[in-house]
Amino acid sequence: MRRREFLTVAAGGLGGVVVYSLDGKALLLGAQGKAPEKANGKSKDKVVRIPLRFFTEQEAVVVAAAAGRIFPSDESGPGAKEAGVAIYIDRQLAGPYGLDAHRYTQGPFEENAAAEFGYQGAATPREIYRAGLKELAGLKGPAGFARLSASEQDDALRKIEASNFFALLRQHTIEGMFCDPLHGGNVDMVGWQLIGYPGPRMNNAEDIDKHYGEAFRPKAIRLGEAAGHAVRGSEDEK
Amino acid sequence: MKTLPRVDVVIVGGGWSGLLMAKELGTRTALSILVLERGAAQSTESYADDMDELDYGVRLKMMQDASGETVTFRHNAGERALPIRQFANFLPGTGVGGAGEHWNGLCPRNVPDFFAVLTRTKEKYGAKWLPENHAMQDWGITYDDLEPHYTRVDRLLGLCGKAGNLRGQKMEGGNPFEGRRSEEYPNPPTKHGYYASLFRETCAGLGYHPYPMPSAGLSRTYTNPDGITRPGCVYCGYCERYGCMIGAKAQPTNTLLPVIEKKKNVAIRTGATVRRIMRAMKNGDAARVTGVSYIDGKGEEYFQPAGMVVLASWILNNTRLLLLSGIGEPYDAATGRGTLGRNLTHQVHFGAATAFFDKPMNRFMGAGAAGTMTADFDGDNFDHSGVKFLRGGVFQALNTGAHPIGEFGAVPGPVKAWWGGEWKKAAIETFDRTGRIIFSGEHLSYQGNFLDLDPVYKDRNGDALVRMTLDWHANEHAMTEFMTGKAAEIARAMNATHVNVFPGLGRYDTQRYQSTHVQGGTILGTSPENSVVNTYGQHWDAENLFVLGGSLFPSAGAANPTPTILALTYRTADALVEKYLKSGGRLE
Numbered sequence: 001m002r003r004r005e006f007l008t009v010a011a012g013g014l015g016g017v018v019v020y021s022l023d024g025k026a027l028l029l030g031a032q033g034k035a036p037e038k039a040n041g042k043s044k045d046k047v048v049r050i051p052l053r054f055f056t057e058q059e060a061v062v063v064a065a066a067a068g069r070i071f072p073s074d075e076s077g078p079g080a081k082e083a084g085v086a087i088y089i090d091r092q093l094a095g096p097y098g099l100d101a102h103r104y105t106q107g108p109f110e111e112n113a114a115a116e117f118g119y120q121g122a123a124t125p126r127e128i129y130r131a132g133l134k135e136l137a138g139l140k141g142p143a144g145f146a147r148l149s150a151s152e153q154d155d156a157l158r159k160i161e162a163s164n165f166f167a168l169l170r171q172h173t174i175e176g177m178f179c180d181p182l183h184g185g186n187v188d189m190v191g192w193q194l195i196g197y198p199g200p201r202m203n204n205a206e207d208i209d210k211h212y213g214e215a216f217r218p219k220a221i222r223l224g225e226a227a228g229h230a231v232r233g234s235e236d237e238k
Numbered sequence: 239m240k241t242l243p244r245v246d247v248v249i250v251g252g253g254w255s256g257l258l259m260a261k262e263l264g265t266r267t268a269l270s271i272l273v274l275e276r277g278a279a280q281s282t283e284s285y286a287d288d289m290d291e292l293d294y295g296v297r298l299k300m301m302q303d304a305s306g307e308t309v310t311f312r313h314n315a316g317e318r319a320l321p322i323r324q325f326a327n328f329l330p331g332t333g334v335g336g337a338g339e340h341w342n343g344l345c346p347r348n349v350p351d352f353f354a355v356l357t358r359t360k361e362k363y364g365a366k367w368l369p370e371n372h373a374m375q376d377w378g379i380t381y382d383d384l385e386p387h388y389t390r391v392d393r394l395l396g397l398c399g400k401a402g403n404l405r406g407q408k409m410e411g412g413n414p415f416e417g418r419r420s421e422e423y424p425n426p427p428t429k430h431g432y433y434a435s436l437f438r439e440t441c442a443g444l445g446y447h448p449y450p451m452p453s454a455g456l457s458r459t460y461t462n463p464d465g466i467t468r469p470g471c472v473y474c475g476y477c478e479r480y481g482c483m484i485g486a487k488a489q490p491t492n493t494l495l496p497v498i499e500k501k502k503n504v505a506i507r508t509g510a511t512v513r514r515i516m517r518a519m520k521n522g523d524a525a526r527v528t529g530v531s532y533i534d535g536k537g538e539e540y541f542q543p544a545g546m547v548v549l550a551s552w553i554l555n556n557t558r559l560l561l562l563s564g565i566g567e568p569y570d571a572a573t574g575r576g577t578l579g580r581n582l583t584h585q586v587h588f589g590a591a592t593a594f595f596d597k598p599m600n601r602f603m604g605a606g607a608a609g610t611m612t613a614d615f616d617g618d619n620f621d622h623s624g625v626k627f628l629r630g631g632v633f634q635a636l637n638t639g640a641h642p643i644g645e646f647g648a649v650p651g652p653v654k655a656w657w658g659g660e661w662k663k664a665a666i667e668t669f670d671r672t673g674r675i676i677f678s679g680e681h682l683s684y685q686g687n688f689l690d691l692d693p694v695y696k697d698r699n700g701d702a703l704v705r706m707t708l709d710w711h712a713n714e715h716a717m718t719e720f721m722t723g724k725a726a727e728i729a730r731a732m733n734a735t736h737v738n739v740f741p742g743l744g745r746y747d748t749q750r751y752q753s754t755h756v757q758g759g760t761i762l763g764t765s766p767e768n769s770v771v772n773t774y775g776q777h778w779d780a781e782n783l784f785v786l787g788g789s790l791f792p793s794a795g796a797a798n799p800t801p802t803i804l805a806l807t808y809r810t811a812d813a814l815v816e817k818y819l820k821s822g823g824r825l826e
Binding site (some may be wrong): 118201 | 289323747
C-alpha cells in the first residue's frame with residue numbers, strides 16, 4: 001500500500017505547484033535560487049490538493065523541476081510549473097499509457113536498435129521514469145535535483161539528453177503544456193493562451209477565409225465546454 | 239470450431255472498399271451479405287467527444303491497437319526484422335469505417351499515364367532509364383477504363399473541387415494536367431485559409447498551375463445519388479486522426495452505412511477477427527474458397543461458410559491473410575518466383591519545406607483537404623532532362639487545423655536548442671507563423687521491396703505478423719532532393735523569413751509519418767505470372783475470391799489512393815452483378 005501523496009496546484013493562476021506530504025509540510029516546486037516559500041493556509045492563493053497516482057512526492061518534485069527547465073517559466077510566459085505538467089505526467093503514467101497497454105510488447109526486444117526502428121526496449125514508460133528519476137535525483141539525495149540551481153539543473157539534464165527518459169520527459173512536457181485541461185495539464189489553459197490556440201472550437205466557417213495576415217484569437221474553450229459535458233481521458237479508463 | 243449458417247457473400251473488413259461492395263451488392267442483388275469487422279461500431283454521434291488531441295492525435299485512439307497486432311519491418315533481406323511497436327509511419331484504422339473514418343478526405347485522381355508507367359517510360363526514355371532491380375509494370379487497365387467509376391466516386395463522396403480538363407476542354411482554375419473528366423465536381427472548392435491562399439497566389443506568380451484540392455469534406459450541404467445528405471464543413475480542424483462529428487467529411491459510416499443499414503440482406507458483425515480464408519481441397523477442387531474462420535471478442539472460433547469471399551481488410555492485412563491461408567504462391571525476392579507479397583510501396587511523402595513567416599496564419603482553423611496543390615512536377619508533366627529520376631509528384635499546402643502538441647516546437651534552423659528558454663521563446667513566436675509545403679510523390683516498385691510472414695513475431699492469437707522489407711532507392715533520393723529544392727523556392731517566394739528544408743529520406747524510417755498510403759502485396763495484373771489478382775480483383779487461384787483495396791496497386795501514385803480504390807471497387811461490383819453472379823467463371 002503506497003503512502004498517499006499529493007501534488008497541489010495554486011488555483012490563483014501563476015502561483016506554482018505545491019507538493020504536500022502527509023505530515024503537512026508544503027514545498028513550492030521549481031523555486032530555484034530562492035528559499036522554498038511556505039504555502040500554508042495564510043497564502044492568498046487558493047490551492048487545490050491533487051493526490052498523486054504514480055509518483056512519490058520526491059519523484060514529483062524532481063519531475064516538476066526538470067519539466068520546469070525544459071519549458072521554463074520566464075519572461076516569455078508561464079511554463080511547465082503553471083501548467084501542472086507534473087500532474088499530467090503522473091496521471092499518464094498511472095493510466096494505460098504508463099503500462100504500455102497499447103504498445104506491442106512481445107519479445108524478443110532489441111535495446112540497441114537503429115533509430116529508424118523506433119523504441120525497441122522492454123521497459124514501460126513507468127519503468128523508464130522510475131529508473132531515469134532515480135539517476136537524476138540520485139545526484140544529490142532523493143530530491144536533490146530539485147535543490148540544484150537552474151544552471152546546475154540544465155547541466156544535469158544535458159548529460160541525459162540522449163536518453164530515452166529525456167525524450168519522454170520532453171515529449172510529455174509538451175503534452176502537459178498543451179493537452180486539454182481534462183488530462184490534468186494546461187491548467188487554466190495557460191499553454192493554449194501562451195500560443196494563441198483557442199482549443200476545440202467547433203465552428204470556424206465564417207472565419208476561415210478572413211483575418212488574412214492578422215491574428216484572430218477567439219477566447220479559448222476546453223473540450224468539456226465545447227461538448228457541453230465532461231469528457232473523460234484515457235488515463236481514467238479502467 | 240462452430241460452423242455458422244452459410245451466407246452468399248462474406249466481406250472481410252468494414253472500411254471504404256468493403257462497405258462500398260456491401261452497399262453495391264446489397265442494393266443491386268438479393269444476396270445475403272455478411273461483413274466481418276474486427277473493430278467496434280462507430281458513428282458520427284460517437285465522434286462528438288473526440289476533439290482531444292492527446293487521446294486521438296497523439297495516443298491514436300482511432301487506430302489499430304498495436305499491442306495485439308502490428309507489422310514487422312526490415313530494410314533488406316539481410317537485416318533482422320523488428321516489430322513496429324507503435325504505429326507512426328502509417329496509421330491503420332480500426333472499427334467500422336476503418337481508416338476512412340480518420341482520413342483527411344483528400345481525393346485526387348491519378349495521372350493517366352500512371353496506369354501504364356512501364357510502357358510509357360520505356361517509350362519516352364528507353365529501357366536503359368529503368369532503375370536497376372525495378373518491378374514496374376502496367377496495371378492492365380487504363381485511366382479511361384476507370385474514368386466513369388472515378389465520376390461515381392465524385393458523386394458518392396460529393397467531392398469539392400474545380401475541373402481542369404472537362405471532356406477534353408482545359409478549364410481555368412483547375413489542374414491542367416489531369417485526365418479528362420466527364421463531369422465537373424459535384425461541389426465547389428472548399429474555403430481557403432490564409433496559408434493556402436498565399437501558396438496559391440505565389441505558385442500562380444511563379445507560373446505554376448495551382449488548383450483547389452479535391453476534398454471529401456463538403457463545401458456546402460450535399461445529397462448524393464443514394465439520397466444521403468451531409469452538411470457543409472465548419473473548418474474545426476479535426477479531420478486527420480479524428481472522426482467528423484457533423485458528418486461533413488465523407489466517411490464510410492456516414493456515406494455507406496446509412497444505405498446498408500436499411501437493407502435486410504446485409505449484416506455487419508463487429509469484433510470478428512478473420513484468421514483464415516478456407517479452401518475446399520476435396521475432389522480436386524482447389525479453385526474455390528468456402529468461407530472464412532474468425533475469432534470473436536470472447537475467444538470463440540467460428541467457421542463462416544460463404545459462396546464468395548471478398549477480402550477488404552486493408553493493404554497489409556490482405557496479403558497477410560492470404561499468406562496465412564496458403565492461397566497463392568508467396569513471392570521469393572531471391573528467385574523472383576511467386577507473386578503474393580510483391581511490389582510493396584509507400585508513397586514518397588514528406589514536409590519538403592517548413593516556412594516561417596512574419597504574419598500569423600490562424601492555422602487552428604481548417605479541414606483535412608482545405609488547401610491548394612500543384613501538379614506541375616507530377617508524373618511526366620515536366621521536362622525530366624537534367625534530372626536523375628523518373629516520375630514526380632505534387633506539392634500541397636493545407637490548412638488542416640494545426641494542433642498544439644503535434645505542432646509546437648518547430649523552430650527556424652538557426653535556433654539549435656530543442657528545450658529550455660531559448661527554444662520555448664522561439665517556438666511560441668513561430669507556432670502560428672509556420673506553414674509546410676508537403677510533397678507527395680510516386681514510389682516505383684522494386685524487386686527487393688515486399689511482404690512475407692515474420693518468422694518470429696506473432697499477434698495476440700499466435701498468428702505470424704506480416705513482415706515489410708522496404709527501403710528507398712536512388713530514384714526516390716534524387717526525386718526528394720529535387721523536389722525539396724523546388725519547395726524551398728516556393729516557400730521563399732512566399733516571403734518566408736526562414737525556410738527549413740527536409741533533410742532527405744535517409745533509410746526508410748518507421749518513426750516518421752509519411753501518409754497511410756502503403757500499397758501493393760496482392761497486385762492486380764494481366765496474368766498469374768505477374769500478379770495475384772486480375773484487374774477485377776479476382777484471385778487467379780480461386781475464382782470466388784475477390785480482393786479490394788490499395789494492396790492491388792502495382793506501384794504507389796502521387797495521388798492519395800482512396801478514389802482509385804473506390805473506383806476499382808465500383809468496377810468489380812459491376813462485373814460481379816452483370817457477369818459473375820450470372821455465369822461465374824473468370825472475369826475477362
